[in-house]
Amino acid sequence: MQTLQVELGERSYPIYIGANLLVQPALFSRHIAGKQVAIVSNETVAPLYLESVKQALAGFDVTTVILPDGEAFKGWETLQLIFDGLLTARHERSTTVIALGGGVIGDMAGFAAACYQRGVDFIQVPTTLLSQVDSSVGGKTGINHPLGKNMVGAFYQPNAVLIDTSTLNTLPARELSAGLAEVIKYGLICDEPFLTWLEANVDALRKLDQAALTEAIARSCAAKAKVVGADERESGVRATLNLGHTFGHAIETHMGYGVWLHGEAVAAGTVMALEMSCRLGWITAAERDRGIRLFIRAGLPVIPPEEMTAEDFLTHMAVDKKVLGGRLRLVLLRQMGEAVVTGDLPREILDATLVADYRAMVEHLED
Amino acid sequence: MQTLQVELGERSYPIYIGANLLVQPALFSRHIAGKQVAIVSNETVAPLYLESVKQALAGFDVTTVILPDGEAFKGWETLQLIFDGLLTARHERSTTVIALGGGVIGDMAGFAAACYQRGVDFIQVPTTLLSQVDSSVGGKTGINHPLGKNMVGAFYQPNAVLIDTSTLNTLPARELSAGLAEVIKYGLICDEPFLTWLEANVDALRKLDQAALTEAIARSCAAKAKVVGADERESGVRATLNLGHTFGHAIETHMGYGVWLHGEAVAAGTVMALEMSCRLGWITAAERDRGIRLFIRAGLPVIPPEEMTAEDFLTHMAVDKKVLGGRLRLVLLRQMGEAVVTGDLPREILDATLVADYRAMVEHLED
Numbered sequence: 001m002q003t004l005q006v007e008l009g010e011r012s013y014p015i016y017i018g019a020n021l022l023v024q025p026a027l028f029s030r031h032i033a034g035k036q037v038a039i040v041s042n043e044t045v046a047p048l049y050l051e052s053v054k055q056a057l058a059g060f061d062v063t064t065v066i067l068p069d070g071e072a073f074k075g076w077e078t079l080q081l082i083f084d085g086l087l088t089a090r091h092e093r094s095t096t097v098i099a100l101g102g103g104v105i106g107d108m109a110g111f112a113a114a115c116y117q118r119g120v121d122f123i124q125v126p127t128t129l130l131s132q133v134d135s136s137v138g139g140k141t142g143i144n145h146p147l148g149k150n151m152v153g154a155f156y157q158p159n160a161v162l163i164d165t166s167t168l169n170t171l172p173a174r175e176l177s178a179g180l181a182e183v184i185k186y187g188l189i190c191d192e193p194f195l196t197w198l199e200a201n202v203d204a205l206r207k208l209d210q211a212a213l214t215e216a217i218a219r220s221c222a223a224k225a226k227v228v229g230a231d232e233r234e235s236g237v238r239a240t241l242n243l244g245h246t247f248g249h250a251i252e253t254h255m256g257y258g259v260w261l262h263g264e265a266v267a268a269g270t271v272m273a274l275e276m277s278c279r280l281g282w283i284t285a286a287e288r289d290r291g292i293r294l295f296i297r298a299g300l301p302v303i304p305p306e307e308m309t310a311e312d313f314l315t316h317m318a319v320d321k322k323v324l325g326g327r328l329r330l331v332l333l334r335q336m337g338e339a340v341v342t343g344d345l346p347r348e349i350l351d352a353t354l355v356a357d358y359r360a361m362v363e364h365l366e367d
Numbered sequence: 368m369q370t371l372q373v374e375l376g377e378r379s380y381p382i383y384i385g386a387n388l389l390v391q392p393a394l395f396s397r398h399i400a401g402k403q404v405a406i407v408s409n410e411t412v413a414p415l416y417l418e419s420v421k422q423a424l425a426g427f428d429v430t431t432v433i434l435p436d437g438e439a440f441k442g443w444e445t446l447q448l449i450f451d452g453l454l455t456a457r458h459e460r461s462t463t464v465i466a467l468g469g470g471v472i473g474d475m476a477g478f479a480a481a482c483y484q485r486g487v488d489f490i491q492v493p494t495t496l497l498s499q500v501d502s503s504v505g506g507k508t509g510i511n512h513p514l515g516k517n518m519v520g521a522f523y524q525p526n527a528v529l530i531d532t533s534t535l536n537t538l539p540a541r542e543l544s545a546g547l548a549e550v551i552k553y554g555l556i557c558d559e560p561f562l563t564w565l566e567a568n569v570d571a572l573r574k575l576d577q578a579a580l581t582e583a584i585a586r587s588c589a590a591k592a593k594v595v596g597a598d599e600r601e602s603g604v605r606a607t608l609n610l611g612h613t614f615g616h617a618i619e620t621h622m623g624y625g626v627w628l629h630g631e632a633v634a635a636g637t638v639m640a641l642e643m644s645c646r647l648g649w650i651t652a653a654e655r656d657r658g659i660r661l662f663i664r665a666g667l668p669v670i671p672p673e674e675m676t677a678e679d680f681l682t683h684m685a686v687d688k689k690v691l692g693g694r695l696r697l698v699l700l701r702q703m704g705e706a707v708v709t710g711d712l713p714r715e716i717l718d719a720t721l722v723a724d725y726r727a728m729v730e731h732l733e734d
């Protein structure tokens with residue numbers, strides 16, 4: 001087991017990473033102050049892991065709230081089911097909410113914990129690679145609104161995060177790859193040596209080697225903690241975590257949520273950001289191709305949907321949260337392992353990026 | 368105009384108190400960082416003051432969201448109207464939400480500001496005496512749930528509070544008295560000299576003397592800021608602000624929300640707390656009567672509903688948020704001007720307090 005301490009002053013917390021952590025009662029109990037615990041999970045994850053967690057919580061007064069699975073349910077109606085469960089079982093301010101599931105469960109259970117009686121304790125048990133490397137650090141919680149994703153939420157820190165790498169054994173391969181997109185992203189934005197490590201270990205990760213997974217997750221969380229620690233409320237450097245996300249969100253929105261997985265859209269979006277950085281002369285074509293090759297080896301799409309026009313991208317990007325004062329800002333690579341946020345975007349380079357021939361780039365790679 | 372600085376480190380903010388502040392553009396503009404502003408008000412307050420505020424905000428990009436009036440609408444459906452308004456007008460993270468109204472508007476607009484894109488700027492313009500002295504300090508925001516009041520919310524600090532005492536000219540006399548209940552409470556819990564000041568000025572306050580109102584509001588906010596500053600997250604001393612509220616909530620719940628105004632229930636509830644403090648030997652009967660007399664002069668009820676039995680009180684109090692680990696805790700007066708929170712409650716004294724003859728107490732006063 002690796003333990004990573006996220007330093008946030010009085011809201012600091014540990015992330016435990018390793019195989020078979022779910023069955024270790026002490027990892028939970030040392031972070032639970034009262035007698036009451038509410039486990040929030042979904043219909044997919046609960047049949048797999050709920051009993052293990054309940055056994056680890058023997059002795060506590062446990063309520064379970066099982067939500068329908070999927071981003072489509074990440075709204076107020078589903079959030080209400082958590083409040084209903086807490087209030088019906090008369091949970092007090094001293095209760096602890098445990099999120100058992102992927103990013104949607106973490107976001108909703110975390111937001112419920114942030115709001116229930118204006119804030120109760122919260123433990124995250126992320127069970128997808130994406131949520132393990134993305135949601136474990138940063139304190140973002142929230143729900144979608146019909147007019148926009150993640151438009152309603154809170155910054156709220158957990159008391160602890162338990163990442164059991166064994167839970168990835170039941171994760172569909174496509175979702176594992178989607179999680180690897182974010183792992184690769186950390187290398188690109190702030191840890192060039194990690195890219196080299198990933199090139200050596202991406203096959204082991206896809207084969208679910210537990211030691212390799214533990215290392216990749218720990219380095220990803222450490223990278224995110226470093227960036228978030230420098231900028232907790234996302235005004236400056238934290239935005240570099242959104243590498244590939246502005247293009248990626250445009251893809252997700254245009255295709256309809258869920259058609260492309262988030263990580264898949266981020267992979268193709270990051271390739272666009274690499275291409276734009278290359279066109280700006282910040283990285284070489286060989287460095288761009290190094291990134292593309294790693295995404296391909298991770299089992300990820302690297303070509304944006306061919307049906308999307310430049311106009312489609314621009315339309316979707318105009319409503320992106322990173323539009324400040326009506327001005328588009330993008331995360332690009334100043335060099336491999338160093339991302340910057342910039343609003344100084346020559347329009348012709350942006351346009352060229354949107355219509356670049358990504359298929360030819362990939363075919364060229366395969367020569 | 369008086370200005371009170373609420374000291375909360377980097378989240379410190381000023382409270383401006385005085386007559387005709389709404390028509391002073393500089394008081395708003397110095398606290399608005401972007402171009403976009405959303406005014407949240409209700410159907411009762413908007414016809415009176417919305418135009419003044421909009422004029423003071425000339426030059427900003429202003430969206431207005433007018434909600435139905437009343438505690439009955441303090442729920443998610445109404446809160447959604449704020450998010451709908453913000454998103455439809457494409458408000459960005461740099462927007463500022465302005466709450467123009469009483470406590471319900473402040474709680475809902477503040478919670479919307481806390482959650483919209485995980486937090487935007489917020490200015491409070493409370494237009495009732497209760498909200499001016501209660502909601503201006505402390506950062507409590509939130510909504511009701513069908514299973515409990517204020518069960519969903521956030522601690523969120525405003526960037527500034529503008530208290531225009533002229534708005535009290537349109538406040539119904541019954542609501543002015545209800546606000547005075549909280550004003551008197553501050554004297555009882557932590558400022559004995561303020562009780563003496565109130566005894567000399569309560570008639571001027573009821574006659575809407577603007578200088579007296581400014582002074583009473585400033586001293587109330589200062590008292591609350593002192594208590595909250597010592598304990599921002601409400602674990603210890605902050606709970607003394609709930610003097611009379613445990614009994615009062617029981618009255619409100621039993622009678623049905625809105626039958627007794629909150630301040631009215633707090634007045635009668637505080638008389639019960641005075642009686643219990645007296646039975647514990649902490650204050651004298653004369654001191655208890657001093658409190659009762661002041662509430663009566665402020666136009667407030669001091670006798671709990673005669674239809675409520677001891678059993679009714681106990682039932683309602685068992686679901687109060689101040690129940691920790693299943694144990695009832697009450698705010699009582701150790702002496703006039705000094706409240707304490709205690710769970711050390713002799714059952715026979717609690718029972719005697721619940722069945723005491725408050726009508727006789729008041730009749731005795733009038734001798």
